[in-house]
Amino acid sequence: MAALLVVLAAVLLGGYFYERHRTGNVYHPHARFLAEPTPTLPVRGPGRFAWPFYGYTKNHTRFFPAPASLHPPFRQRWERNDHTLLEFPPVIAGDHIFQLGDDGLLNAVNKHTGHTFWSRSLGALSASSPAAVGSTVYATVLSRGPGKSAGGRVVALSYTNGAIRWSRNLSSPSESSPLLDHGMLFFGSQNGTVYALNARNGSVIWSYHAAGAVKASPTLSGGVLYFGDYSGHVQAISEQTGRRLWISGSGGALLGNGTFYSTAAAVYGRVFLGNTDGRIYAYDAATGGLDWAVQTGAYVYASPAITNAPGLGPTLYVGSYNGRFYALNARSGQIAWTFNAHGRISGSATIVGRTVYFADLGHHRTYGLGISTGRLAFEMATGAFDPVISDGEDIYLTGYTGLYGLAPR
Numbered sequence: 001m002a003a004l005l006v007v008l009a010a011v012l013l014g015g016y017f018y019e020r021h022r023t024g025n026v027y028h029p030h031a032r033f034l035a036e037p038t039p040t041l042p043v044r045g046p047g048r049f050a051w052p053f054y055g056y057t058k059n060h061t062r063f064f065p066a067p068a069s070l071h072p073p074f075r076q077r078w079e080r081n082d083h084t085l086l087e088f089p090p091v092i093a094g095d096h097i098f099q100l101g102d103d104g105l106l107n108a109v110n111k112h113t114g115h116t117f118w119s120r121s122l123g124a125l126s127a128s129s130p131a132a133v134g135s136t137v138y139a140t141v142l143s144r145g146p147g148k149s150a151g152g153r154v155v156a157l158s159y160t161n162g163a164i165r166w167s168r169n170l171s172s173p174s175e176s177s178p179l180l181d182h183g184m185l186f187f188g189s190q191n192g193t194v195y196a197l198n199a200r201n202g203s204v205i206w207s208y209h210a211a212g213a214v215k216a217s218p219t220l221s222g223g224v225l226y227f228g229d230y231s232g233h234v235q236a237i238s239e240q241t242g243r244r245l246w247i248s249g250s251g252g253a254l255l256g257n258g259t260f261y262s263t264a265a266a267v268y269g270r271v272f273l274g275n276t277d278g279r280i281y282a283y284d285a286a287t288g289g290l291d292w293a294v295q296t297g298a299y300v301y302a303s304p305a306i307t308n309a310p311g312l313g314p315t316l317y318v319g320s321y322n323g324r325f326y327a328l329n330a331r332s333g334q335i336a337w338t339f340n341a342h343g344r345i346s347g348s349a350t351i352v353g354r355t356v357y358f359a360d361l362g363h364h365r366t367y368g369l370g371i372s373t374g375r376l377a378f379e380m381a382t383g384a385f386d387p388v389i390s391d392g393e394d395i396y397l398t399g400y401t402g403l404y405g406l407a408p409r
Helices: 002-022
Strands: 074-081 091-093 096-100 105-110 116-121 131-133 136-141 153-158 164-169 179-181 184-187 193-198 204-209 219-221 224-228 233-238 244-249 265-267 270-274 279-284 290-295 305-309 313-319 324-329 335-340 350-352 355-360 365-370 376-380 388-390 395-398 402-408
Touching: 091 131, 105 136, 131 179, 153 184, 179 219, 219 265, 233 270, 265 305, 305 350, 313 355, 350 388, 355 376
Parallel strands: none
Antiparallel strands: 074 402, 091 096, 096 105, 105 116, 131 136, 136 153, 153 164, 179 184, 184 193, 193 204, 219 224, 224 233, 233 244, 265 270, 270 279, 279 290, 305 313, 313 324, 324 335, 350 355, 355 365, 365 376, 388 395, 395 402
């Protein structure tokens, strides 16, 4: 009995010091920071009007360099109701929008009218964005059939008619939005396996096993994949071989806290992501060293959006479950401004031009704020998670169950 009391006391004492430690901010003033040019739209070609991946780019900065004319106010061009929760945003290729609902139904939608080109049921449950590259659409699902015993699935379909080109059953569910590069398809799964598949036929090129579930989309920069897991670790692995290059902890896995759901953004020589311990973290992309961490006081499920904001410089935007939306200096983590949405912020923000959009899960509203000032520029009474994508001409807003086509007035 005495031994049990000693163990219990040690756990409680450890929990106290953990809570005391994790509530503070961390800043290393001499950490490496690499300046990078602000991305621009391609001059011509299909890529100018495409949004191929979750987070837009492979490094998941969630910044779309829209022309100056694409800004609020907007007029509604069309609306559709998919009659299911839309937890993740769609992607765009050509005149097609591909939306995967939580019911596992993939819809190909005409971006000009909102009408359905085709629909294909991929499973019973999903919570990810598809990827659309060339003539193929790729998607992952949490459950390929009814019942808790059914595993996940990854599918490749024809852009034109939704015909299945190949399909691979997974031993565990997957809610990791797939990423494509150099003919390889990357995604994670809930048993901690990260896959690299041949995008043409679905065969396994390599797999990597993390210590916890990998629910985020792998982030690619400079031939390296970055992601966090549910054991509270961030890791970097080789895109070509899956060999681990480094692993870093959040210090937050103790007592069931400190998991990474957030998809990382890799830019400025750093890896940025949120954690359920309430912090936003910045790691050195080359070494995994911690550059800074900022405590919000509530879960940060959201993935950060990052750009070089006029008057502020490199800035990170992210929401917290405390209802506040933050603009942080990407170099130091210093707060530039905050906006109080008065409700839980679970989903991720998207920057389109000089407006950053996010949704409030608590009140089901979508907001657009000026990236330099935090001033309210747009508000719509729908939305809950990741609200906005764009093709450079219009805005496509994901509501709670509906999708809306919006054009500048």
